[in-house]
């Protein structure tokens with residue numbers, strides 16, 4: 620009697636994800652002329668997260684109020700631009716079948732939601748008193764946010780450059 624658990628050699632292994640009809644539909648649906656809004660909007664929260672950390676470091680080194688104020692603005696705008704990037708990314712994730720079905724896209728979503736919570740916390744914490752908030756917890760939060768934004772951004776890059784998500788297939 621043949622063992623039902625043993626696969627016959629003539630039966631190829633099937634990846635149910637790759638077999639999905641929408642697997643190859645990965646072109647952006649949330650963009651302009653094939654350019655995804657998400658890729659255009661992520662530069663702002665990434666840069667502002669670094670700015671918040673830079674301002675906190677300069678406040679720590681100089682003690683100047685200006686840098687504490689720059690820190691609260693950078694933290695706030697990092698959060699608000701991060702939300703914009705989150706909206707465009709989530710729309711892409713939900714609307715494009717080939718993005719929705721890939722697990723790495725959801726991993727990026729989880730990382731991004733963690734990042735947005737931390738960016739919001741960094742801003743909200745400073746609204747109680749932006750100068751007293753910097754040392755030590757504002758600075759520590761900014762430093763941690765830099766780490767998480769680098770991981771999230773690197774992972775987003777993997778989606779584009781390794782999986783070609785959101786990219787054009789080249790037809791004009």
Ligand code: HEM
Pocket residue numbers: 647655656657658661664665701704705706707708709710711712718724727728731732734735768771772773774775776777778779784785786
């Ligand atoms: C909150 C939900 C988010 C979702 C669902 C999401 C989803 C995606 C998707 C599907 C891509 C592939 C490109 C595309 O289709 O546009 C992507 C790329 C990327 N994402 Fe996100 N994203 C989110 C938030 C963020 C945030 C907050 C950041 C960083 C601040 C970020 C950074 C990136 C980067 C750097 C890329 C690569 C862009 C490129 O190289 O062109 N994402 N994301």
